[in-house]
Amino acid sequence: MSPNMPGEPAYILIFKPDSNHADIDFGFLTRQGIDIQFAGDKKTMIRMMQVKQAGAVIAFYESEQNSTIDFLRYIMRQHPDTQRIYLTSSLDKEVVEQVINKAHVNYLLTLPVETEHLGKIISKALKRYYFLVNPSNRYDDLAGITADLLGDVNKFRDEANRDSLTKLLNRRSFDMMLTTAVNQFRERSIPFSLAIMDLDNFKKLNDTYGHLAGDQVLRVFGQIITRNIRHEDSAFRYGGEEFAVITCGERSKQMAVIMGRLHQQVRRKKIQFENQQIRFAFSAGTAFMRDNYSMTQLIQSADAALYYAKKHGKDQVISYETIEPDL
Template identity: 30%
Template sequence: MPVGIDAGPLQRQLACFGFEVTLLSQAAKLARALQEATPVAVVAFSEFADNDPIIQLAPAVSSTCPLVLTSPRRDFPVRLAATRLGACGLLDWPLQANQLVDLLRFGDISERRDPLRVLIVEDMASLAGLYTQVLAAHGVEATSETNPEKVPERIEQLSPDLILMDMYMPQCNGIELAKVIRQQRLLDGIPIVFLSVEKRQVVQLDALTLGIDGFLTKPVAPEELVVTVINRARRYRKLRSYIANDSLTGLLNHSHLHGQMDSGILRARRDSLPLSLAMLDLDYFKRINDTYGHQAGDQVLLNLARFLKERLRRTDLVGRYGGEEFAIVLGGMPIMRAHQIMDSLRQDFSQLEQQAENRSFRQTFSVGISSLQTAEDSISLVQQADEMLYRAKEEGRNRVESRGG
């Protein structure tokens, strides 16, 4: 950070998003710190002067962990220099917490925090283990399954970005298993790549008509396996976000939220696990649009979306229900624990500084929570959570109300 700059407010803002921040004032201290631990990312200020020690240190940093540079300069030579130094991002100075969170959450760094997930279906455990090791060495979270009968359950548990499947297995062949997977609407788009010794074009074309996304011929070279799997999984993750997510916030949209909520309820009933639903609404949101403009209102919605995704579990379903209302499905969580978590989030979000041009303000939200203890299905679950949300607003807003809590 530049000398004389108080980075405390930025540190507190990032802490509200769940990031643990260490502040260092000298490049030498950064070099020593990197010898002791590898952070999620290094964010460094630079004016790109020839004698800037950060510039000298940048290649070593970027080879260790993602490097984000922030600078008051935005000219092309600086952008090119940042690229050549190995930086994965160049942000404006003064640094805004929401811009940094965007980069950490949605940019190239995000895969380090949320690795690509691949399910390997292979009846030979030795081969499955080999493929798992090869992909894991490239940062992929690979899980193998040798029993085709357990694959649908595994997909529900893992939510993979790609399925790598042997075409010929004793219990059933890959085409039959692919048909079983494609029968389920929420699983229809997951890319399936076959592993097979099959080279007959007519067989491969038949498989492609079923929605199979590609073939890898055994024995497959590790380099081919990695490139094929990672590129297809990345593309699916990106396309899925376009289709299933709200265009402004990046959260699940209304229809996909309901579809996944129904699946979550079925799993909870089957496994005798608790499930809670939180309906969240920004308080007096119309005043923000009227006072600061609709652009500021959109920014608040974005900030809340980032905040929820960073602070909640990866397995929690977070969606924009409509307007300024959000829904959060907390699988495996009893209602009292859900109440505690949402109340903690409510308090922390109210401390975030929202920006509108040269002005800043704070924003609060209200929450209503229901659970499967008192609801029969998703319709009654939403209805009861809405009733609790209405109670929270009637009681003065900026509070959490839960059914039976």
């Protein structure tokens, strides 16, 4: 067996690309300058690996999957640096357990698989292979692999903190960031305000136009909020059709500016949905943090102002400070 020398490009060995998998065009690898070789049986694959080690082996699920798994297990033992990629259309628990526990595959993909995604997996597999066989490049490769992993972690962390529909920060993020804002107010006297907003007559809108239209309204409102807050402010989907904004600034002055812009733009906005034009409105309650407030009291104050806005006509922004004597 001849391993690849440092700097020498690795090739991809594809095992059993039968007619069932003809929809996968591996030509995209060739176009990227990657050498690919095919083999239809285990003996041919072993012979090819003895001549020159592959950077990665791609194997497909077949009805008699034991032969494929046994081959991958052979690769794991004889060529541990070669990356093992297993493609399967079966989600059978026994199959999954075998390819993980017996063959220790590096990547398990379900069919059908998008070419772009498969390409990314192969790229990661080759990067890992080069890391293992070229000791002189290990530090550079390790830095690259670490950067990829950190990028994935940051991506997943960001997704975990955001609402998937509106792309705004979610309720979990709201709780954490409001706690931070309260602590900064107490420790460093940094003022801030809170707004809680609610879309008016949203249930009626859903009943009239359908839930897909309602989702579109939520998305558009989220976009309008994002465009109208400053970098140092934060916007959240508070829950359902409720949204929240935390803004830094002298008492509620900055919040009033932001809420004013939001109201102007929402009143002018027409959403085109399936040949229908949809208009919507929102009500909001605002409150600024005070020395004697807890976080709960701040939320309750903004909620009380929102309730007042809803009760007295909707489609308006009410500051808790302006109605406090009436409550």
